[in-house]
Amino acid sequence: MKNNFLQDLFNKSTELPIVTLDNNKYTNHLLGISFDIPKNWNIVSIQKFNEEGRKQTFNDPYEELKPDVFELFDSPIIVFTKLDPNNDKYDGIISPTINFSIITKEIGYEVMSLFDYANEIDIPENKNLLKMFRINKKGNIYDKNGFDYIQFDTEYLFEHPELKNGVMVEFSILNIDFKDFFLDFSMTQCKVQNQNAEKEFKSFVGSIELNK
Numbered sequence: 446m447k448n449n450f451l452q453d454l455f456n457k458s459t460e461l462p463i464v465t466l467d468n469n470k471y472t473n474h475l476l477g478i479s480f481d482i483p484k485n486w487n488i489v490s491i492q493k494f495n496e497e498g499r500k501q502t503f504n505d506p507y508e509e510l511k512p513d514v515f516e517l518f519d520s521p522i523i524v525f526t527k528l529d530p531n532n533d534k535y536d537g538i539i540s541p542t543i544n545f546s547i548i549t550k551e552i553g554y555e556v557m558s559l560f561d562y563a564n565e566i567d568i569p570e571n572k573n574l575l576k577m578f579r580i581n582k583k584g585n586i587y588d589k590n591g592f593d594y595i596q597f598d599t600e601y602l603f604e605h606p607e608l609k610n611g612v613m614v615e616f617s618i619l620n621i622d623f624k625d626f627f628l629d630f631s632m633t634q635c636k637v638q639n640q641n642a643e644k645e646f647k648s649f650v651g652s653i654e655l656n657k
Contacts, residue, residue, distance in 0.1 A: 456630070471523060476547070482525050483645040489524040489542075497530070503603035507574050521546045526543045527642060537607045539614055539635035541642030543649060546629040559586055559605040566618070573633025576611070577602035592655050593622040603635070612637045617646065623655055638644075 472479040521544045528540035578601040594618045604611035621628040
């Protein structure tokens with residue numbers, strides 16, 4: 446079921462800005478979350494993100510159920526890419542991308558451990574939404590400023606109308622156990638197309654600040 450908790454929470458504050466973007470720093474004042482957006486990267490509208498996501502080819506039977514699948518999931522809080530998604534010269538090029546989402550700990554997540562939450566993606570390939578999805582590395586839980594972090598490095602086959610042939614992309618997922626939430630940061634790059642962003646990803650993760 447779609448979760449409206451965050452929307453209800455945001456609607457409670459009308460006097461102070463909930464989110465600010467200043468000098469490439471994203472700050473969610475309501476929840477106490479901030480991080481740096483890599484310099485010269487582009488913030489993507491959620492509408493644009495959802496439109497492009499619906500064009501991607503998924504595994505059967507999810508491809509036939511694509512409209513229903515998208516209705517089940519909330520959109521990310523913010524998405525930013527290295528290449529300008531509105532510039533036609535980048536058509537067919539898979540830009541390094543970072544997505545940030547917030548999942549509230551309810552409806553089965555209340556007592557779930559961080560590792561078990563992160564490990565939910567470990568399912569048989571033929572039952573996965575993403576084509577040829579596989580986990581290359583399961584990280585260990587580590588502490589940063591009093592919060593538990595874990596990162597899984599994965600890859601999958603990306604197929605899209607702008608591509609003549611599908612290509613494998615690298616997909617790293619950082620999860621953080623943050624108070625009443627699990628924070629999801631997904632980082633995508635495509636080494637086959639020489640679209641690497643290891644340095645930017647490392648700097649980005651290091652910039653994450655969470656208030657206790």
